[in-house]
Amino acid sequence: MYDKNNVFYKIMQNEIPSKKIYEDENVLAFYDINPMYKVHALVISKKLCTDFDDFINSATAKETADFFKSVSKVAEILDVKNSGYRILSNIGENANQIVKHFHVHILGGEKLRD
Numbered sequence: 001m002y003d004k005n006n007v008f009y010k011i012m013q014n015e016i017p018s019k020k021i022y023e024d025e026n027v028l029a030f031y032d033i034n035p036m037y038k039v040h041a042l043v044i045s046k047k048l049c050t051d052f053d054d055f056i057n058s059a060t061a062k063e064t065a066d067f068f069k070s071v072s073k074v075a076e077i078l079d080v081k082n083s084g085y086r087i088l089s090n091i092g093e094n095a096n097q098i099v100k101h102f103h104v105h106i107l108g109g110e111k112l113r114d
């Protein structure tokens, strides 16, 4: 079950500050507070979903397409398209998901570890 008591919900509500990169009616992108690479951004859906599976099972086809197009758009804003980048989404315990609000990481800006 989705619990509004999570940091990304509070960022979305502007209750906690973030370094915003992009926002529209469906998504918000901001820099990760603890970057693993030179470029480390997070793209969150404004739908109240706990993780990727929750999102994919509740979003319409258009919402799904719009979300992932926005991820691509944020990668463009971050200027990592030519050099390459990685997107990833942690789901649940074994993946060490910390924040239980669906989000995708964008990693890049340098050679990534395997």
Ligand code: AMP
Residues within 6 Å of the ligand: 007, 016, 018, 031, 032, 033, 034, 035, 042, 089, 090, 095, 096, 097, 098, 099, 100
């Ligand atoms: P995960 O849930 O495992 O995908 O990881 C959550 C990510 O959120 C981590 O990379 C954290 O560094 C990041 N994070 C946690 N709190 C904040 C915050 N207030 N602003 C930006 N990023 C955050």
